Amino acid sequence: MSTFIQRYTRRERINHWVVAIAFVLAALSGLALFHPAFFFLVHLFGGGPWTRILHPFIGVVMFLFFIVMAALFWRFNHITAADRQWMKRIGDVMRNRDQGLPELGKYNAGQKYLFWILVVSVPVLLISGIVIWQPWFAPYFPVWLLRVAVVIHALAAWIMILGIVVHVYALFWVRGTMRAMTRGTVSDAWAKHHHRAWYREMTGK
Numbered sequence: 001m002s003t004f005i006q007r008y009t010r011r012e013r014i015n016h017w018v019v020a021i022a023f024v025l026a027a028l029s030g031l032a033l034f035h036p037a038f039f040f041l042v043h044l045f046g047g048g049p050w051t052r053i054l055h056p057f058i059g060v061v062m063f064l065f066f067i068v069m070a071a072l073f074w075r076f077n078h079i080t081a082a083d084r085q086w087m088k089r090i091g092d093v094m095r096n097r098d099q100g101l102p103e104l105g106k107y108n109a110g111q112k113y114l115f116w117i118l119v120v121s122v123p124v125l126l127i128s129g130i131v132i133w134q135p136w137f138a139p140y141f142p143v144w145l146l147r148v149a150v151v152i153h154a155l156a157a158w159i160m161i162l163g164i165v166v167h168v169y170a171l172f173w174v175r176g177t178m179r180a181m182t183r184g185t186v187s188d189a190w191a192k193h194h195h196r197a198w199y200r201e202m203t204g205k
């Protein structure tokens with residue numbers, strides 16, 4: 001019978017899922033405003049005006065919960081020499097040839113780089129979003145700044161959407177990862193195989 005190790009507390013999981021739900025809603029409402037091809041998505045939010053009104057508030061909720069999550073996970077995401085070595089051998093990781101790969105702590109280098117991409121892109125989205133937020137803040141800024149902020153906002157949003165697509169794809173690719181964020185636990189075998197240094201730390205084995 002397989003045994004399980006705790007990976008996330010209930011508080012961490014609730015925090016993560018609030019961020020994830022806010023992200024999906026912000027992305028769908030943002031796409032609806034971004035291009036006419038996505039305009040049909042406004043029906044999910046009660047029409048065009050409501051989509052425009054709700055989008056920035058959803059973004060603020062995502063930002064606030066993301067900051068708490070980033071603070072909780074910060075210390076596990078420092079890039080080490082072992083991470084750089086793992087990244088150089090990414091081809092072997094993909095082919096499941098893990099002999100001689102460095103032992104990993106709680107996260108692999110891909111997860112850590114994604115974490116830092118999010119740590120930059122979420123505040124950039126908030127700041128550029130505040131600059132273009134009608135009717136509250138936008139009137140205080142010059143038109144050239146609004147134009148720059150719109151471009152930065154759209155670029156940061158695309159980077160974040162691509163990052164989260166990779167994040168979710170990787171979860172399905174590495175079987176047994178999803179339950180870490182649903183039930184809070186992972187199997188011994190999963191931990192030993194993918195994050196051996198973390199497994200040793202947690203179990204003392």
Ligand code: HEM
Binds near residue numbers: 114168182
């Ligand atoms: C939309 C669907 C999403 C799903 C299904 C999902 C699922 C998961 C799962 C299962 C884990 C655990 C991975 C592990 O412990 O190895 C995880 C970790 C994590 N997720 Fe998500 N997630 C989603 C969206 C998001 C979003 C929108 C963000 C941030 C904006 C996010 C940020 C994180 C972070 C920071 C971690 C910890 C990894 C690290 O710190 O490097 N997730 N997610």
